[in-house]
Amino acid sequence: MIVPARLPVAWWGAVLLTSCLQVxxxxFEPxxxxxQSRYEQDWARNPFTLKTAPVAIESQSFAKDLALGGIDNLAKATA
Structure with missing residues (x-):
């Protein structure tokens, strides 16, 4: 009579694998x-193919609100 405790561990691993992995x-089916009809609606509204006019951005001068505050004091110090 074979005592289960004396069987090698690898044998028990093989038994466990074959009993659990019966596949x-x-x-293979890819x-x-x-x-193609699934994607035709998305292609019709693709943002990279739509022809739209670029939005004109009004540029403002960086010096519109520029104020030089230390010029007057510098002129008095040198005189």
């Missing part, structure tokens, strides 16, 4: 492609 092997 039916079938031929995923099926979606029909």
């Amino acid at each position: 039916e092997l079938t031929a 995923p099926q492609r979606h029909p």
Whole structure:
């Protein structure tokens, strides 16, 4: 009579794998492609193909509100 405690650990691992991993092997089937009609609506409103006029940005001068405050004091100090 074989005592289960005396069997090697590798044997128990093999028994466990074969009992738990009973997988039916079938031929590989690649995923099926979606029909082109699925994407036609997205292509019609693609933002990279729409022709739109660029928005004109009004540029303002960086010196519009520029104020030089220390010039007057500098002129008095040198005189």
